[in-house]
Amino acid sequence: MYKVSLLGAGSWGTALAILLANNGHEVTLWSALQDEVKMLTENREHMERLPGIKLPDNILVTADAEKACCDMDLIVFSVASPYVRQTARNVKKYIKDGQIIVNVAKGIEDNTLLTLTEIIKEEIPLANIAVLSGPSHAEEVSKRIPTTVVIGAETQKTAYFAQDIFMSEVFRVYTSPDMIGIELGGSLKNVIALAAGIVDGLDYGDNTKAALMTRGIAEMSRLGVAMGGKMETFAGLSGVGDLIVTCTSKHSRNRNAGYLIGKGYTMQEAMDEVKQVVEGVYSAKAALALARKYNITMPIVEQINLVLFENKSAKTAVYELLLRDKSREYSALEWKE
Numbered sequence: 001m002y003k004v005s006l007l008g009a010g011s012w013g014t015a016l017a018i019l020l021a022n023n024g025h026e027v028t029l030w031s032a033l034q035d036e037v038k039m040l041t042e043n044r045e046h047m048e049r050l051p052g053i054k055l056p057d058n059i060l061v062t063a064d065a066e067k068a069c070c071d072m073d074l075i076v077f078s079v080a081s082p083y084v085r086q087t088a089r090n091v092k093k094y095i096k097d098g099q100i101i102v103n104v105a106k107g108i109e110d111n112t113l114l115t116l117t118e119i120i121k122e123e124i125p126l127a128n129i130a131v132l133s134g135p136s137h138a139e140e141v142s143k144r145i146p147t148t149v150v151i152g153a154e155t156q157k158t159a160y161f162a163q164d165i166f167m168s169e170v171f172r173v174y175t176s177p178d179m180i181g182i183e184l185g186g187s188l189k190n191v192i193a194l195a196a197g198i199v200d201g202l203d204y205g206d207n208t209k210a211a212l213m214t215r216g217i218a219e220m221s222r223l224g225v226a227m228g229g230k231m232e233t234f235a236g237l238s239g240v241g242d243l244i245v246t247c248t249s250k251h252s253r254n255r256n257a258g259y260l261i262g263k264g265y266t267m268q269e270a271m272d273e274v275k276q277v278v279e280g281v282y283s284a285k286a287a288l289a290l291a292r293k294y295n296i297t298m299p300i301v302e303q304i305n306l307v308l309f310e311n312k313s314a315k316t317a318v319y320e321l322l323l324r325d326k327s328r329e330y331s332a333l334e335w336k337e
């Protein structure tokens with residue numbers, strides 16, 4: 001059994017801490033938020049995020065970053081994306097060379113267009129960084145509902161080590177060398193899920209939603225492949241798998257925020273109502289900037305940016321998507337004559 005810590009004790013950090021503790025590991029759960037540490041320590045439960053789910057005894061909750069980072073076999077980064085760089089900077093002094101760090105957050109940094117593992121690598125260059133992603137709502141993982149994810153790492157040895165630590169009879173973990181494909185899938189699907197929520201909020205039907213998800217994965221994979229990701233990854237758990245769960249689940253913060261926007265809320269009102277982190281809002285501008293940088297057509301991402309940041313009506317955005325210039329489904333497919 002191993003010593004594992006999680007930096008970030010929101011829904012996902014707490015659910016994974018419970019999973020890892022149930023796997024028999026010695027788990028430390030750290031948060032920068034004093035109130036969160038107090039609540040978890042006093043109640044042994046994250047009352048706001050995962051009410052009714054108790055922390056097993058083998059989880060130590062702490063606000064002490066040194067305690068959470070020294071002498072660990074594996075460290076999980078589970079803070080929301082806007083806090084990844086600052087957290088990496090704050091803990092760097094406690095991290096040993098070669099330390100395995102598994103990022104589980106999903107996002108792209110606005111100003112640098114870096115993925116989250118790239119940010120951690122920039123801040124802690126001598127760490128050994130991996131990523132875990134896939135269709136996995138914390139509410140279900142914390143209740144031991146069967147879930148599958150994928151871990152991406154630079155070396156097979158690291159991926160297999162992390163796989164062994166996370167894998168259980170209710171949490172199946174695959175491995176992959178395609179870190180960039182995994183991270184882009186996990187980040188871009190949040191932007192598409194906002195759009196899926198919007199069409200639900202507008203009371204459109206299943207046809208509209210299926211169209212949006214299918215054209216969404218086409219956009220995600222076009223950009224992802226241009227950035228070095230593999231097409232197979234976008235057809236896998238961290239691509240279409242995560243897109244499906246996020247666009248359809250009652251648990252999805254991105255879908256729920258989109259739903260409210262479809263009902264007429266502004267972006268800020270929707271975020272305030274959802275309360276938890278809505279990562280798609282943070283990744284939307286970066287996704288558009290990447291599309292422009294790599295010269296990739298991403299019409300859904302373009303329209304979402306206009307709705308979120310320029311007060312465009314959601315209904316107009318849908319009709320503009322439908323009335324775009326005529327095109328083929330896949331430009332790579334040619335007729336014989």
Ligand SMILES: NC(=O)c1ccc[n+]([C@@H]2O[C@H](COP(=O)([O-])OP(=O)(O)OC[C@H]3O[C@@H](n4cnc5c(N)ncnc54)[C@H](O)[C@@H]3O)[C@@H](O)[C@H]2O)c1
Pocket residue numbers: 007008009010011012013030031032033036049078079080081083087104105106107136137138139276277279
């Ligand atoms: N919740 C899920 O089901 C789920 C599943 C897979 C991946 N994720 C990803 O995991 C990440 C975290 O999501 P979450 O659901 O746990 O979010 P959350 O809103 O529940 O929690 C975010 C956590 O970030 C930390 N945090 C907040 N402010 C901070 C600060 N100033 N400095 C340092 N840390 C701070 C806190 O521990 C906080 O609880 C996101 O990128 C999300 O996309 C979430």
Ligand SMILES: O=P(O)(O)OC[C@H](O)CO
Pocket residue numbers: 106134135136137190193242245246251252253254255277278279
């Ligand atoms: O609740 P969401 O929309 O942030 O999605 C959470 C996870 O990314 C689902 O895999």
